[in-house]
Amino acid sequence: MIDLLIVGGGPAGLAAAIHAVRRGFDVVVAEPRPSPVDKACGEGLMPSGVDALHTLGVPASGRPLHGIRYLDATGGRHAEARFPSSPGLGIRRTVLHEALSARAAxxxxxxxPHRVRRVTQSDTYVTADGITARYLVAADGLHSPTRRALGLTVRPPTRRGTPRYGLRRHYTVEPWADVVEVYWSADCEAYVTPLGPRQVGVAILTSRQLPYDEQLAHFPLLAERLLTADRTAVRGAGPLRQRARSRVAGRVLFVGDAAGYVDALTGEGLTLALTAADALVRCLREGRPQAYEQAWSRLSRSYRLLTHSLLWVRSQPRLAPLVTPAAARFPRLFRGAVRLLA
Structure with a gap:
């Protein structure tokens, strides 16, 4: 019997594996896809996420991010807040995955290379397709099969609004800012993350299932900047809102997007995955797996509060276009929100 079976070898699962091995656990990761795995992602780490990588002993190369800038759809009005101390990091998801995989190896x-299909558990162990472990960590993504199999996925009520989706494309162009730019329109947002000397990622969050270029047309200044740049294929993800009844179910614990997800509005998904992986393993090391639920709630509190608030504004057609003007009018409030994220 091993100590820990981790289902999912993405950033959350590998971070949990690295922390676990360093704390003396016997670990196996089950991941059917070869590394690195690419997926739709904003590809930005908050400063606390960069700190989490350093704690893991993972060197990561990318583009320093010094803050967040909100702009209206035309780019004419904006508000900017710098991170108070160390920078964040714009990093290709594949580069991050490769760095974590190398550290784990x-x-x-x-x-x-195994896809877990069946999970059963007793008071003393978990069995997944013939693999027996003292605990199982489910890090199998936004639409976690493990979460569904254990009956922990909660369907959001229809009154909460239409589902939201994320679309991402890379452009070969020199970044024009050292911050993450967030463009707000009445219907969707566009996130521009500098990733390298000649690369930016542009993610669009929307509730309308339209082609990427039609969504990008909501942001004329941004579309004009990217008009002649080489570009990659579009990747998509969603619906983004995924609710989980709990993060702990007996001897099964959830981390990363599998633990539940609100939205990508505040760009904290990767950072929360890395920091929660540390908290999860610490709770197991202390023999208090149930304490992870409270630890996860504490770590994700700012993310959930800010994201729910922004989603509520997004759902009000008259208020959504006013987000950037409000941030420009109340700069101290905007800086406070960015400091909270950092």
């Missing part, structure tokens, strides 16, 4: 973490 350095520590001797076995990654088996």
């Amino acid at each position: 350095e520590l001797g973490v076995p990654v088996i």
Whole structure:
């Protein structure tokens, strides 16, 4: 019997594996896809996420991010707040995945090419397709099969609004800012993340299932900047809102997007995954797996509060276009929100 079976070898699962091995656990990661795995992602780490990488001993190369800038759809009005101390990081998801995979391999973490389909548990162990472990960590993504199999996925009520989706494309162009730019229109948002000397990622969050270029047309200044740049294919993800009844179910614990997800509005998904992985393993090391639920709630509180608030504004057609003017009019409030995220 091993100590820990981790289902999912993305950033959340690998971070949990690295923390676990360093704390003396016997770990196996089950991931059917070869590394690195690409997916739709904003590809920005908050400063606390960069700190989490350093704690893992993972060197990561990317583009320093010094703050967040909100702009209206035309780019004419804006508000900017700088991170108060250290920078964040714009990093390709594949680069991050490769760095985490290399660190896990350095520590001797076995990654088996296996898709877990069935999970059963008793008071003393968990069994997943014949693999037996003291605990199982589900890090199997936004639409976690493990979460669904255990009956922990909660369907959001229809009154909460239409589902939202994320679309991402990379452009070969020199970044024009050292911050993440967030463009607000009446219907959607566009996130521009500098990733390298000649690369930016542009993610669009929307409730309308329209082609990427039609969504980008809501932001004329941004569309004009990217008009002649080489571009990659579009990747998508969603619906983004995924509710979980709990983060702990017996000897099964959830981390990353599998633990539940509100929206990508505040760009904290990767950062929360890395910091929550540390908290999860610490709770197991202390013999208090149930304490992880409270630890996750504490770590994600600012993310959930700010994201729910912005989603409420987004759902009000008259208020959504006023987000950027309000941030420009009340700069101290905007700076406070950015400091909270950082």
